[in-house]
Amino acid sequence: MQRSQRQKLIITSVDSGFRSVEDLVTLTGASAITVRRDLAELSERGSVQRVRGGAAPVPSRGARYPFELRQAERAPTKRALAGAAAGLVEPGDCVLIDNGTTALAVARELAGRGVTALALSLHAAAALASKPGNQVIVPGGTVRHDDLSFTPASAERAIRDMRFDYAFVGSCAARLGTGLTVADWGEAQVKRAALTAAHRTVLVAAGDKFSRTAANHFGDLADLDTIVTTSDAPRDVIAEARILGLTLITVDIPENDSD
CATH class of the missing domain: 3.40.50.1360 (Rossmann fold)
Structure with missing residues (x-):
């Protein structure tokens, strides 16, 4: 799975509530290290909220996906x-x-x-x-x-x-x-x-x-x-x-x- 596809899948999944790193590993098929790196990047862009053990939805967000991901799509x-x-x-x-x-x-x-x-x-x-x-x-x-x-x-x-x-x-x-x-x-x-x-x-x-x-x-x-x-x-x-x-x-x- 391409990085842009994987990160969009993470955003969509987290939109509905907290997801643990383990949940996202199962969802994406990526390693825990890769998922944690994705969460760090997405948190910096304001797409998800990084919390202990995983990620939670951001209460208010502009575009559904960050510009970088939309550009790669x-x-x-x-x-x-x-x-x-x-x-x-x-x-x-x-x-x-x-x-x-x-x-x-x-x-x-x-x-x-x-x-x-x-x-x-x-x-x-x-x-x-x-x-x-x-x-x-x-x-x-x-x-x-x-x-x-x-x-x-x-x-x-x-x-x-x-x-x-x-x-x-x-x-x-x-x-x-x-x-x-x-x-x-x-x-x-x-x-x-x-x-x-x-x-x-x-x-x-x-x-x-x-x-x-x-x-x-x-x-x-x-x-x-x-x-x-x-x-x-x-x-x-x-x-x-x-x-x-x-x-x-x-x-x-x-x-x-x-x-």
Whole structure:
């Protein structure tokens, strides 16, 4: 079992109550030393509460899984999606790069491409500026722990002050009937602003996102210009996208995608 898979399994198990090291050894098949090391890392990130003999749930937590684990999840697929999305961009374009792990993959693909980019997280900003050639802009204000995203108020204000050739946005869910949704209310406001500030809005999301729904609605498929997704996207979503006249780009799931 990969480290990211193992740690996600530990978090999910501890969510329902105290789990001893022995419980987690049985659950994961890892050694006690490995489980203790995982618990130390997860405790430092605020994902579990380390207690004597095991771990307990954290009373209040933001994202369900730490950014590092979300970034490792389906990394080959995210790189494939990002490569297809970045292929839309020409030197000189102005782009918006959303917060999130798939958006970060897009930012990495756009390093050195000669674009002007508004990055909604420090992770994306660092990726975009890792090679010479880009002008990288970040919102003002404070940065949130873990994913290093800018607070919704500062991000929304920065978006409204610019106009973009492309806005690359992510979504927790994009199910037909419920539309584009995310878990966080503030993030929904930021993404809604992005949809209105760009000449072309591009949703970059794996096919499984189209079978999910979340609490806060920020748009519908009709608000998009392009969808970049995997070849396993639901057929009804593909059909709806074509009816709406959207550009649909699909990529095959890499064979080495083990999550």
